[in-house]
Amino acid sequence: xxxxxxxxxxxxxxxxxxxxATLLAVAGCAFGxxxxxxxxxxxxxxxxxxxxxxTVPAQGVTQQFxxxxxxxxxxxxxxxxxxxxxxxxxxxRNSPTLAVTDKSLTAARxxxxxxxxxxxxxxxxxxxxxxxxxxxxxxxxxxxxxxxNVFIGQLQMHYTFDLFGASRLANAxxxxxxxxxxxxxxxxxxxxxxxxxxxxxTSATLHAQIDTTEHLVALANAQxxxxxxxxxxxxxxxxxxxxxQQSAASLAASLPGARQQWSTTRHxxxxxxxxxxxxxxxxxxxxxxxxxxxxxxxxxxxLLRSRPDIxxxxxxxxxxxxxVGVATSQLFPSLSLTASMGQGGFSWPIxxxxxxxxxxxxxxxxxxxxxxxxxxxxxxxxxxxYDAATSQYKQTVLTAFQNVADTLAALEHDAQALDAxxxxxxxxxxxxxxxTKxxxxxxxPVxxxxxxxxxxxxxxxxxxxxxxxxxTDTAALFQAMGNxxxxxxxxxxxxxxxx
Numbered sequence: 001x002x003x004x005x006x007x008x009x010x011x012x013x014x015x016x017x018x019x020x021a022t023l024l025a026v027a028g029c030a031f032g033x034x035x036x037x038x039x040x041x042x043x044x045x046x047x048x049x050x051x052x053x054x055t056v057p058a059q060g061v062t063q064q065f066x067x068x069x070x071x072x073x074x075x076x077x078x079x080x081x082x083x084x085x086x087x088x089x090x091x092x093r094n095s096p097t098l099a100v101t102d103k104s105l106t107a108a109r110x111x112x113x114x115x116x117x118x119x120x121x122x123x124x125x126x127x128x129x130x131x132x133x134x135x136x137x138x139x140x141x142x143x144x145x146x147x148x149n150v151f152i153g154q155l156q157m158h159y160t161f162d163l164f165g166a167s168r169l170a171n172a173x174x175x176x177x178x179x180x181x182x183x184x185x186x187x188x189x190x191x192x193x194x195x196x197x198x199x200x201x202t203s204a205t206l207h208a209q210i211d212t213t214e215h216l217v218a219l220a221n222a223q224x225x226x227x228x229x230x231x232x233x234x235x236x237x238x239x240x241x242x243x244x245q246q247s248a249a250s251l252a253a254s255l256p257g258a259r260q261q262w263s264t265t266r267h268x269x270x271x272x273x274x275x276x277x278x279x280x281x282x283x284x285x286x287x288x289x290x291x292x293x294x295x296x297x298x299x300x301x302x303l304l305r306s307r308p309d310i311x312x313x314x315x316x317x318x319x320x321x322x323x324v325g326v327a328t329s330q331l332f333p334s335l336s337l338t339a340s341m342g343q344g345g346f347s348w349p350i351x352x353x354x355x356x357x358x359x360x361x362x363x364x365x366x367x368x369x370x371x372x373x374x375x376x377x378x379x380x381x382x383x384x385x386y387d388a389a390t391s392q393y394k395q396t397v398l399t400a401f402q403n404v405a406d407t408l409a410a411l412e413h414d415a416q417a418l419d420a421x422x423x424x425x426x427x428x429x430x431x432x433x434x435x436t437k438x439x440x441x442x443x444x445p446v447x448x449x450x451x452x453x454x455x456x457x458x459x460x461x462x463x464x465x466x467x468x469x470x471x472t473d474t475a476a477l478f479q480a481m482g483n484x485x486x487x488x489x490x491x492x493x494x495x496x497x498x499x
Contacts, residue, residue, distance in 0.1 A: 032324030094274030154342030205468030
């Protein structure tokens with residue numbers, strides 16, 4: 001019997017229920033879907049255009065895209081900065097957010113152990129009772145009331161046979177939800193590392209931009225003062241003076257916003273490390289961060305196993321499939337066994353003697369017949385949730401493919417932009433050097449050297465910006481690749497792991 005045909009079974013009588021249950025037990029039919037992830041397309045390359053094997057050289061570095069390589073677990077070490085490594089290690093060790101996720105996972109695992117133990121093993125309880133009671137008597141027999149003591153001690157056992165897998169499937173569903181949390185913890189670790197690296201790079205980039213902008217503001221102010229003197233001598237027009245003042249003021253106005261962004265980034269980095277904002281770490285010099293010259297590009301089929309978000313979606317899909325089985329098993333009979341043994345009597349000597357022996361044993365069988373359509377509605381709801389989980393898995397995979405495609409394209413374009421900015425900055429610095437030499441010979445006025453320095457500073461700003469973008473987009477690609485895939489049997493929690 002297939003899942004689709006089971007969906008259409010609506011018995012009308014108890015004999016039909018019994019026949020269906022017998023057939024299912026004998027045939028070993030599944031009560032729900034198997035939870036296998038749907039087949040996904042395996043594109044030959046991620047983006048709209050075939051990806052290159054390497055970027056153009058920029059600042060002397062050509063990044064190689066190593067197709068088919070495994071993800072790098074500690075990828076941030078490839079930036080060859082001990083200071084950056086120390087920041088990431090500190091964050092992974094001290095982040096409160098990561099600790100919350102970790103402890104939540106521990107709690108979920110303990111809850112799974114408790115549910116498995118209570119549902120798959122018998123429960124045995126000990127009880128003791130000592131009471132003194134007063135009962136009405138029968139006047140015709142003499143006594144009006146009776147006063148007596150009751151002493152009872154018992155062991156009680158209860159066990160529900162999992163005839164149709166309701167408990168097993170419920171445990172499997174909870175185990176997969178624990179796996180979802182485990183993969184979310186893995187994703188949180190990787191996201192924290194990526195955020196620390198990105199924040200450190202951004203802070204270093206902003207610091208360099210602010211230093212360069214402050215130099216440009218100083219040059220613009222000097223130019224405005226020079227124009228003020230020349231205007232007083234009648235050598236330039238009032239419009240020329242106003243233009244110089246406007247340029248200096250515009251540059252100065254850009255500094256507060258950049259400093260605010262820099263402060264915000266440093267504060268965010270401190271919190272990521274588990275520090276207070278006032279203890280933000282010192283910036284790493286941008287020149288001390290080296291862009292990795294090789295980045296792995298995991299093939300699409302392996303990406304499904306290396307990305308924690310895809311693994312979490314797969315575990316959620318399996319949990320939803322088990323929920324369908326649980327809802328289906330609720331339509332079939334349930335068999336429970338109870339037993340008790342102990343001692344009892346109206347006095348301690350009698351209760352402890354052989355005459356006080358007590359025992360009972362019994363079994364109960366229940367079969368749902370009419371619940372107002374609730375059980376069938378719950379099953380349809382579980383099927384709808386499973387269908388939603390299937391669609392969510394597909395969307396997660398597609399989003400992961402898009403994430404990789406975007407970061408690959410960004411790295412290619414970053415290298416192109418950085419190469420052009422580097423050429424422009426080199427040329428601008430050459431012009432500034434030559435102008436300074438000509439000024440020393442008296443061939444050009446000092447204003448020409450300031451203009452050349454300003455041109456060089458603006459080119460430096462572009463180069464700094466594209467350098468930071470290349471460093472951060474490289475981190476994004478490492479993050480998009482996920483973790484090296486491990487054996488699922490070694491990483492997944494199952495409903496039978498109760499140790």
